Amino acid sequence: MNTTRFMGITTTILSIALVALFVQPSLDFTQDVFAEPKMKNDSVKLTSQIQTQDNVSIEFSVPETIMAGTLVPVNARVHDSERNANLSHTDWSYAIIGPNGEIVHRTTTLHGHFGIMNFKDSFPEAGTYTIKYTVLSSGPFMLGSPVPELGQTRAVVSGDLLKFTEDPTNNFGSRSFEFSVNVGNQGKTVMLQGSEPDTEIQVKFTTQPERIVVGQPTTLLLDVNDAKTGEDATHVDGQINISRGFYHYPSTSGDQPNAPIPIPLHGAYHGHRGALSTTHTFSQAGTYLITADLNAIPYSNPLFGQASTRFVIQVFDNEGTVEVMQQMETVKENxxxxxxxxxxxxxxxxxxxxxxxxxxxxxxxxxxxxxxxxxxxxxxxxxxxxxxxxxxxxxxxxxxxxxxxxxxxxxxxxxxxxxxxxx
Ligand SMILES: [Cu+2]
Structure with missing residues (x-):
């Protein structure tokens, strides 16, 4: 055995453990650390599925309804199914595989201290997606040397972070779990509540041409109507933004957010008869997000105040294939x-x-x-x-x-x- 390395690893793990012991008393234990974080919007109801392999379970939670292009929580919890106790010190990877087998989002290797792996993610188009998790325990050996008990994966039966050193170890090895998620299409016509009470507008989104190709000027058209009368809304101001890609917000550590790349447009648009349009030539194939912030001005009809919405479009290259957002695996020799x-x-x-x-x-x-x-x-x-x-x-x-x-x-x-x- 390489004694120097053994000492190094042991010292590192002990240092982490000591720091953890000093830091922990300042935590607030009146809160349930395993409870779902409070959502800003209480109307987002999560639905859970549980899969179990030999006493190790993943509880997977997503909203009951998911619409393409919206940012939603994608939560997972790994636990010992016999005791319903979370597992500490687990390594994770997480991937979203799209309807055509493409990788929509894939993380690097992550570490979860108390069995929780929560993300916010979005799904580019309607269809069935697979969410894949691989979870790995920290066992009694690492790099060929023994791991102190404190650093091994444990079933946190005490439910108490201060007492987890007394909890039983659970070296379960490596497990992969797959969950299926159905994503709906929000459609190209949406009804929006205005910020003014009792107002509602209908926004219809079209593109000219319908099929958008790289290098060809494309007109994006927003047609705004008063939802109550069906008449054109008048004097609507709008801010239209185009960005490439989607938000991927990891709420845990270890991953870089992959934010959309904004494409600068030219300020606010005004639609006298409720129609706002802009012409844009796309230089790259891919998935784009169109964000529209609409405002009524004092002589608009209806006086709806403010409303916002988003639409998703696909831009094709000249060969007719849409570029898939995924890591390009280049073949390097040897x-x-x-x-x-x-x-x-x-x-x-x-x-x-x-x-x-x-x-x-x-x-x-x-x-x-x-x-x-x-x-x-x-x-x-x-x-x-x-x-x-x-x-x-x-x-x-x-x-x-x-x-x-x-x-x-x-x-x-x-x-x-x-x-x-x-x-
Ligand atoms: Cu490794």
């Missing part, structure tokens, strides 16, 4: 990308090389990993090679001179495994 907890973990998961050739491992995830050789089909080190701890962005070069099959794993996340075939 290179393995370390992508994290989500299968296939190491991409490609099996790589072929010739004896003496250099294989480069590139940690493209946002978390630490290792490339550590193991005896075939086991989690036992065989000492043939070990990258040691690789920071995000770090590379590890490996040359194998003997033919054969080499199995390796990540010594931090032992569910991550890959193979090298040397011929």
């Amino acid at each position: 290179t393995v990308d370390i992508v994290g907890l989500e299968s296939p973990f190491y991409v490609p998961n099996t790589i072929s090389a010739t004896a003496g050739q250099t294989i480069t491992f590139d940690n493209v995830d946002g978390n630490q990993h290792t490339v550590t050789s193991v005896k075939s089909g086991t989690l036992e080190h065989d000492g043939k090679f070990d990258s040691s701890l690789m920071q995000p962005g770090e590379k590890f070069e490996l040359v194998l001179n003997e033919r054969g099959n080499y199995d390796y794993f990540c010594a931090l996340h032992t569910g991550m495994q890959g193979t090298i075939i040397v011929s």
